[in-house]
Amino acid sequence: MLTVEDLTVAFGPTTAVRGVTLHAAPGTVTGILGANGAGKSTTLLGIHGRVPRSSGRIVLDGQDVTGHDTRALVRAGLALCPENRRLFPGLTIEDNLLVGAHGQGRKVRRQRLRGIYDRFGWVHARRAEPAGRLSGGQQQTVAIARALMSDPRLVLLDEPSSGLSPVAVDEVGEALRDIARAGTAVLLVEQNVRLVRQLCSTAWVIAHGEITAHGTVAELFAAGAVSDAYLGKA
Numbered sequence: 483m484l485t486v487e488d489l490t491v492a493f494g495p496t497t498a499v500r501g502v503t504l505h506a507a508p509g510t511v512t513g514i515l516g517a518n519g520a521g522k523s524t525t526l527l528g529i530h531g532r533v534p535r536s537s538g539r540i541v542l543d544g545q546d547v548t549g550h551d552t553r554a555l556v557r558a559g560l561a562l563c564p565e566n567r568r569l570f571p572g573l574t575i576e577d578n579l580l581v582g583a584h585g586q587g588r589k590v591r592r593q594r595l596r597g598i599y600d601r602f603g604w605v606h607a608r609r610a611e612p613a614g615r616l617s618g619g620q621q622q623t624v625a626i627a628r629a630l631m632s633d634p635r636l637v638l639l640d641e642p643s644s645g646l647s648p649v650a651v652d653e654v655g656e657a658l659r660d661i662a663r664a665g666t667a668v669l670l671v672e673q674n675v676r677l678v679r680q681l682c683s684t685a686w687v688i689a690h691g692e693i694t695a696h697g698t699v700a701e702l703f704a705a706g707a708v709s710d711a712y713l714g715k716a
């Protein structure tokens with residue numbers, strides 16, 4: 483279980499995220515929804531220690547990890563799959579995956595690669611190819627697999643559907659459902675309403691850097707909280 487309490491992130495005079503408190507439970511996909519510029523990406527980056535926080539407490543499975551740097555957070559079980567995938571296009575798929583297990587011994591890295599290849603057969607078949615040769619959807623799957631290489635308890639995922647065809651979005655959705663089913667928590671920033679409806683049990687709505695609603699996705703849609711947020715009115 484991830485608990486974030488009172489997270490605030492400011493960039494100079496701009497407070498991008500203000501007093502955000504949220505939870506994400508194991509075995510579920512929890513959404514963070516909101517309009518462009520609402521503070522969704524900054525929330526993930528703030529949780530993962532990639533931007534300085536003005537306030538905030540981050541607790542993972544009862545362990546206070548607030549003071550941890552990014553590397554220590556990954557070791558504690560918190561992985562980030564950033565916006566735009568950020569693969570190394572000239573490196574092979576396997577070498578991209580190994581980046582996710584940086585600092586682990588050879589045996590552990592081999593074991594985790596085996597786990598990824600068992601889960602995604604086509605990744606194994608194409609492991610020696612440069613990542614840049616893959617389609618957008620395949621690159622997204624490899625980016626998610628790279629996050630799984632750290633054997634996380636929680637994956638923070640930023641807009642995995644961005645730039646993908648509907649078929650590729652479905653494939654990514656399927657992969658995320660499997661990951662949650664295996665017991666990992668997923669905290670998902672996503673603008674694709676269909677994917678949110680398919681995957682997320684509950685969601686937090688954020689507007690102008692603050693949480694404005696929380697509930698099941700069905701409740702949020704019924705109450706108009708999600709469409710309002712997407713239109714930038716929330």
Ligand code: ATP
Pocket residue numbers: 493496497498516517518519520521522523524525
């Ligand atoms: P999008 O869906 O467009 O990615 P978002 O909800 O993820 O939007 P953020 O990227 O978190 O929103 O941005 C929240 C606010 O913080 C915006 O006003 C943005 O301009 C500002 N911001 C984000 N990153 C920085 C930065 N590095 N320096 C200055 N301002 C920033």
